[in-house]
Amino acid sequence: MSVSTHHPLSLKDVLDPRYLSHPYTLYQQLREQDPIYWDAGIQAWVLTRYDDVLAALHDPRLSSAHMVVDTERFPEAIREQAKTISRILSRQMLFADAPDHTHLRRLVSQAFTPRRIAGMRTSIQSLVNQLLDKAQAKGEMEVIEELAFPLPSIVIAEMIGVPAHERKQFATWATAFGALLDGAAHTPEEQGQAFTFVTECLEYFRQLMRKRRMHAEDDLLQALLDAKEHGAVLSEEEVLGNALLLLSAGHGTTIHAIGNGLLALLQNPDQYEALQKDATLIPAAVEELLRYDAPVQTTRRVAKEDLVLGNKPIRAWQSVIGCLGQPIMTLITLSIPIN
Numbered sequence: 001m002s003v004s005t006h007h008p009l010s011l012k013d014v015l016d017p018r019y020l021s022h023p024y025t026l027y028q029q030l031r032e033q034d035p036i037y038w039d040a041g042i043q044a045w046v047l048t049r050y051d052d053v054l055a056a057l058h059d060p061r062l063s064s065a066h067m068v069v070d071t072e073r074f075p076e077a078i079r080e081q082a083k084t085i086s087r088i089l090s091r092q093m094l095f096a097d098a099p100d101h102t103h104l105r106r107l108v109s110q111a112f113t114p115r116r117i118a119g120m121r122t123s124i125q126s127l128v129n130q131l132l133d134k135a136q137a138k139g140e141m142e143v144i145e146e147l148a149f150p151l152p153s154i155v156i157a158e159m160i161g162v163p164a165h166e167r168k169q170f171a172t173w174a175t176a177f178g179a180l181l182d183g184a185a186h187t188p189e190e191q192g193q194a195f196t197f198v199t200e201c202l203e204y205f206r207q208l209m210r211k212r213r214m215h216a217e218d219d220l221l222q223a224l225l226d227a228k229e230h231g232a233v234l235s236e237e238e239v240l241g242n243a244l245l246l247l248s249a250g251h252g253t254t255i256h257a258i259g260n261g262l263l264a265l266l267q268n269p270d271q272y273e274a275l276q277k278d279a280t281l282i283p284a285a286v287e288e289l290l291r292y293d294a295p296v297q298t299t300r301r302v303a304k305e306d307l308v309l310g311n312k313p314i315r316a317w318q319s320v321i322g323c324l325g326q327p328i329m330t331l332i333t334l335s336i337p338i339n
Helices: 011-015 024-033 050-057 076-089 100-109 114-138 143-148 150-160 168-181 188-214 220-226 236-267 269-277 279-292
Strands: 036-039 044-047 298-303 307-309 312-314 319-323
Touching: 011 024, 036 312, 044 050, 050 298, 050 307, 050 319, 076 188, 076 236, 100 236, 114 143, 114 150, 143 150, 143 236, 150 168, 150 220, 150 236, 168 188, 168 236, 188 220, 188 236, 220 236, 236 269, 236 279, 269 279
Parallel strands: 044 319
Antiparallel strands: 036 044, 298 319, 307 312
């Protein structure tokens, strides 16, 4: 359906150099002009007001289950790869509605026990220390390249049970998967390369799964294979999809959280100094930095039926995007815990 509502700005303008380093200015402008509007530039409804976004996220008429790769938009040469990847993506918790989401979450959560998470703290701290020690020896650090980028790929690979000598490849695969979902325009060559890398990653996971079925290990992949609820287990595609979700979601968000957080502290030296003086502020600081400049700025849903949001008629199968990075940057205050 074509919606005629005219709007001079588009959410895609967030990639414009005017807004790229500070998207909150754009969100503010969009909200002031119309907090719920049809964005012709991205063919979706865009929500920029907190209450509207919160209501949309809790509305069962808006679905996550349709947010998979649109295979028809890819060249025929890579369409079969796209279909396979799309089918596996549909098995991720991120792209599932209840009751499928509930089923997947209960099974996957069995792999994330408090014991397993607590057991990784020492090794993660050791890895961070090693990365920082190298910087201290040099007297400087390129934070993204030397800390934020390698850290999550190594940690996630260790969680899944990937041998140390094979972990470097994981960062390449994670980046390729992120490219499929980032909404940016890609050439056919870039799309083909991304699908090739993701296909390689999926095949690698299949090989690991075969090894785990023959020889059990104490790692996350084994836990996903062993998870059971009332006799139900995860299918191979559900294990693959959610292992890929862990790799991609954990990698990109961690990189952005570290980069955004450090930038915020450098731009607010009084808060940086307060954190240096009082280490007990660290837990609240992590929460506050995630709120202040979040690594995930938007989320998408699809209408399962005709409905009304605010006073706007949303038609079945239209996309609805909620802006999670809501405010124009508010004061960063590390000493106040976020409730």
